[in-house]
Amino acid sequence: VETFPANALPEPRPVVRALEQALAHTCSGRVSFQAQDRLSTGRDMWPKVLLWLREGRIPPPPDAVVWPSSEEEVAAVIRLARTHRLAVVPFGAGSGVCGGALALHGGIAMDLKRLERVSPVDATSRTVDAEVGVLGETLERGLARQGWTLGHFPSSIYMSTLGGWLATRSAGQLSSKYGKIEDMAVSVRAVAGTGEPLVTPERPFHGPDLVPLLLGSEGTLCGFTGARLRVHRAPEHRAFHGYRFKRVREGVAAIRSLFHAGLRPAVVRLYDPFDTALVGRAKPHDPPEPPSLRSRWKADVLPGFLRELSAQTLSRPGVLNRATALLRQCLLVTVFEGESRRTQSEDARARALCADAGGVDLGEEPGRHWFAERYAVSYKMSKVFDSGAFADTMEVAATWDRVMDVYEKVRAAAAPLAFVLCHFSHAYLEGCSLYFSFAGSGPDEAAQQARYDALWRAALDAARAAGATVTHHHGVGVLKGEALREELGEGASLLTALKGALDPDGIMNPGKLIWARA
Amino acid sequence: VSRALDEALRARLGARFAHGEASPSGERELTEVLALLRTAGGVVGRDVRISRGQLTGIDRVEPSSATVPVEAGARLRDVEARAREVGLSLGPLPPSAWTLDVASFLEGPFAGLRAIPGGRLEPIAIALTAILPDGRLYRSLPSPRSAAGPDLDAWFLGGGAAAGLLTGAVLRLVPPLAPAAPHAYAFADAAAWVDALAEVLAHGVFLSCVRSRALGARRTVTWELASPPETAPIDEATLHACCRRRGETAPLTVGGEVLPASAPEAEVDWATLRDGAGTDVDLHRLSLQSVWAKGPGIVPSRRPGAAAWMTLHPAADPGGLLGGGA
Numbered sequence: 001v002e003t004f005p006a007n008a009l010p011e012p013r014p015v016v017r018a019l020e021q022a023l024a025h026t027c028s029g030r031v032s033f034q035a036q037d038r039l040s041t042g043r044d045m046w047p048k049v050l051l052w053l054r055e056g057r058i059p060p061p062p063d064a065v066v067w068p069s070s071e072e073e074v075a076a077v078i079r080l081a082r083t084h085r086l087a088v089v090p091f092g093a094g095s096g097v098c099g100g101a102l103a104l105h106g107g108i109a110m111d112l113k114r115l116e117r118v119s120p121v122d123a124t125s126r127t128v129d130a131e132v133g134v135l136g137e138t139l140e141r142g143l144a145r146q147g148w149t150l151g152h153f154p155s156s157i158y159m160s161t162l163g164g165w166l167a168t169r170s171a172g173q174l175s176s177k178y179g180k181i182e183d184m185a186v187s188v189r190a191v192a193g194t195g196e197p198l199v200t201p202e203r204p205f206h207g208p209d210l211v212p213l214l215l216g217s218e219g220t221l222c223g224f225t226g227a228r229l230r231v232h233r234a235p236e237h238r239a240f241h242g243y244r245f246k247r248v249r250e251g252v253a254a255i256r257s258l259f260h261a262g263l264r265p266a267v268v269r270l271y272d273p274f275d276t277a278l279v280g281r282a283k284p285h286d287p288p289e290p291p292s293l294r295s296r297w298k299a300d301v302l303p304g305f306l307r308e309l310s311a312q313t314l315s316r317p318g319v320l321n322r323a324t325a326l327l328r329q330c331l332l333v334t335v336f337e338g339e340s341r342r343t344q345s346e347d348a349r350a351r352a353l354c355a356d357a358g359g360v361d362l363g364e365e366p367g368r369h370w371f372a373e374r375y376a377v378s379y380k381m382s383k384v385f386d387s388g389a390f391a392d393t394m395e396v397a398a399t400w401d402r403v404m405d406v407y408e409k410v411r412a413a414a415a416p417l418a419f420v421l422c423h424f425s426h427a428y429l430e431g432c433s434l435y436f437s438f439a440g441s442g443p444d445e446a447a448q449q450a451r452y453d454a455l456w457r458a459a460l461d462a463a464r465a466a467g468a469t470v471t472h473h474h475g476v477g478v479l480k481g482e483a484l485r486e487e488l489g490e491g492a493s494l495l496t497a498l499k500g501a502l503d504p505d506g507i508m509n510p511g512k513l514i515w516a517r518a
Numbered sequence: 519v520s521r522a523l524d525e526a527l528r529a530r531l532g533a534r535f536a537h538g539e540a541s542p543s544g545e546r547e548l549t550e551v552l553a554l555l556r557t558a559g560g561v562v563g564r565d566v567r568i569s570r571g572q573l574t575g576i577d578r579v580e581p582s583s584a585t586v587p588v589e590a591g592a593r594l595r596d597v598e599a600r601a602r603e604v605g606l607s608l609g610p611l612p613p614s615a616w617t618l619d620v621a622s623f624l625e626g627p628f629a630g631l632r633a634i635p636g637g638r639l640e641p642i643a644i645a646l647t648a649i650l651p652d653g654r655l656y657r658s659l660p661s662p663r664s665a666a667g668p669d670l671d672a673w674f675l676g677g678g679a680a681a682g683l684l685t686g687a688v689l690r691l692v693p694p695l696a697p698a699a700p701h702a703y704a705f706a707d708a709a710a711w712v713d714a715l716a717e718v719l720a721h722g723v724f725l726s727c728v729r730s731r732a733l734g735a736r737r738t739v740t741w742e743l744a745s746p747p748e749t750a751p752i753d754e755a756t757l758h759a760c761c762r763r764r765g766e767t768a769p770l771t772v773g774g775e776v777l778p779a780s781a782p783e784a785e786v787d788w789a790t791l792r793d794g795a796g797t798d799v800d801l802h803r804l805s806l807q808s809v810w811a812k813g814p815g816i817v818p819s820r821r822p823g824a825a826a827w828m829t830l831h832p833a834a835d836p837g838g839l840l841g842g843g844a
Contacts, residue, residue: 126716126806177636179638212668216666342721429662433663471664471665494673498830
């Protein structure tokens with residue numbers, strides 16, 4: 001990816017500048033060539049971008065930004081871009097972590113947040129119609145006011161949109177009960193790269209279901225404009241629990257036993273020993289302290305000391321990773337929710353099964369604590385970056401027979417390059433997701449970026465070799481394009497066929513998925 | 519074209535090519551058959567039928583992941599028998615599905631879907647293998663879920679072999695089910711039992727079959743749970759609570775008549791179900807999206823496929839080798 005000095009933003013290309021009036025016409029005047037708009041829509045939360053920014057560089061910005069407010073305006077933008085062979089990058093809220101929103105070929109960033117209308121819930125069909133620009137939290141609050149829930153609670157819920165969820169096949173924290181977004185989308189509306197609107201039919205219909213062929217396309221085939229979503233009555237009750245296991249393998253077996261028994265917890269999360277040590281250490285927010293020498297030490301001196309310490313420690317991850325062998329506790333958190341009696345019954349059955357698997361019952365508190373802090377982790381990575389190091393997460397998925405192999409192989413591959421933590425979540429009858437967190441460092445920015453790239457290559461290769469899919473819910477973007485191509489093998493030709501039919505001129509979010517540069 | 523093609527196929531397949539039907543013995547031979555067709559300018563369906571009847575292998579059941587790799591010509595009832603040996607099952611499918619082979623169930627009107635708790639449908643196949651029209655091998659990775667681009671398996675499910683010919687699949691199994699223990703409730707009108715059904719599904723109760731019959735002016739509805747033993751008591755309690763809000767317990771012996779085998783069956787949406795809920799009907803593959811219904815009053819409610827599909831499937835088979843899924 002070509003980057004630019006942050007203080008020398010490239011000017012919009014004349015070919016796009018010349019279209020200012022036409023673009024304004026498509027979107028009722030809502031077009032911008034301003035630097036701040038181009039900078040804010042030309043990136044997402046891919047940690048590599050944060051490394052570039054720290055180095056004083058930026059990813060390639062779009063030439064222009066537009067804000068359509070209807071499906072017709074989306075179609076008009078795409079048709080105009082097609083006429084002039086310009087790239088169109090649909091943009092939601094920019095919470096992606098794989099570089100999917102980068103404007104690699106400049107062109108037009110199409111910010112969809114003005115498409116934010118949401119219908120009242122249809123209680124008969126248990127569905128809601130929503131446009132793609134609505135933020136997750138706004139959507140869920142609106143449903144809650146009517147006594148319903150979508151059941152989709154990604155960590156990014158405050159800063160991600162329905163469109164982003166559809167584009168990346170997102171998963172929420174309660175996916176074990178409610179499924180991923182592909183399980184919730186009854187039908188979708190989109191505009192293809194041809195400029196033609198698409199509406200997928202609801203079952204029953206003749207032929208294949210087009211929804212799975214569009215979801216996960218990350219803007220490379222179409223721009224989503226809306227969806228009809230399955231909703232559920234807001235839960236009457238939640239049952240929280242925590243268990244301690246001596247070994248990861250026992251905890252994994254416990255999760256599997258819950259699903260094989262037919263239980264459907266909304267949440268199961270098993271933290272490996274070091275992740276457990278960090279999660280277990282976390283406490284509810286301390287009350288603010290009155291000014292004193294101690295509070296000044298904590299506020300001013302200690303963070304700087306820790307920054308230096310962590311950068312040095314993370315540059316030698318092998319030592320730290322070996323130290324985790326001394327830890328011998330894994331925390332499993334479960335949450336059941338729904339109708340009261342059913343929830344309590346399932347929780348009781350889960351307690352018995354976890355005890356059979358060797359789990360020590362820790363009561364409700366670990367589950368309650370996790371629930372209270374469930375979004376906080378997304379905001380903790382910035383501290384690592386502040387310290388001069390880097391952090392990232394990799395979520396893969398595998399069937400149960402491969403899960404432990406994936407865990408061990410990825411840890412072994414990544415351990416020389418970064419400190420590695422993992423938790424197991426998003427469980428199903430057939431398997432689960434493994435969510436690795438990496439933290440690393442290097443003597444300078446160039447070394448850090450080299451280590452970052454090497455880490456991802458090693459981790460993805462190991463995951464693939466052990467039989468995991470390269471992403472469970474973060475998507476592909478630029479980061480995993482090569483790994484996706486390897487995962488698909490000769491089957492990639494079917495994705496190419498889709499691209500040829502829906503975006504024959506290749507204007508939709510070029511350079512992503514299998515079209516990412518090696 | 520046909521004579522030359524016939525000769526080439528006979529030379530390659532011997533007795534496994536007869537009466538215009540080729541029965542390749544494996545992926546490699548199927549690839550060769552398609553290559554011969556391509557070379558001769560032939561079209562599947564028009565010039566030769568392709569059977570996957572030789573591909574009947576059923577691999578070892580993987581008990582921890584509850585999956586089993588199978589070939590496309592394996593009969594579902596044979597797969598079920600193999601799964602039962604290790605205490606697993608394909609789950610409750612519509613009765614007419616059990617006569618099908620894997621490819622027909624996946625590529626045909628069932629679209630390879632099964633119901634799961636929570637009122638949802640999901641593909642019974644966790645991974646597919648297919649030969650594409652250009653001879654390439656499509657093989658998806660068995661994974662419980664993924665976000666690795668679009669789910670390309672969808673090309674094949676309900677696609678009538680328009681994008682490629684399935685040769686195998688990894689099927690999802692479910693835990694052993696508790697012995698069927700039907701429950702019967704009487705409802706004052708058709709709307710009441712349909713509402714109860716929707717609520718039962720939304721609460722996560724897993725049903726294998728629901729039968730509605732006339733009981734004087736009322737309807738008696740028999741519910742068969744598909745719960746594992748661990749959750750059967752929980753499902754029974756939820757079912758009872760939902761039904762008692764709208765009806766009352768009825769004796770199991772009432773309204774148990776078997777529908778004639780010739781009764782039409784089809785996937786219907788809930789509006790169609792409500793319209794026909796006053797007639798005798800058996801329901802399978804129950805989801806909040808659609809149900810598989812069989813009964814004298816069942817009228818298919820299939821909508822036309824998306825117009826986009828008409829654009830898409832030629833993209834997967836630009837040479838028209840598969841004849842649009844003939």
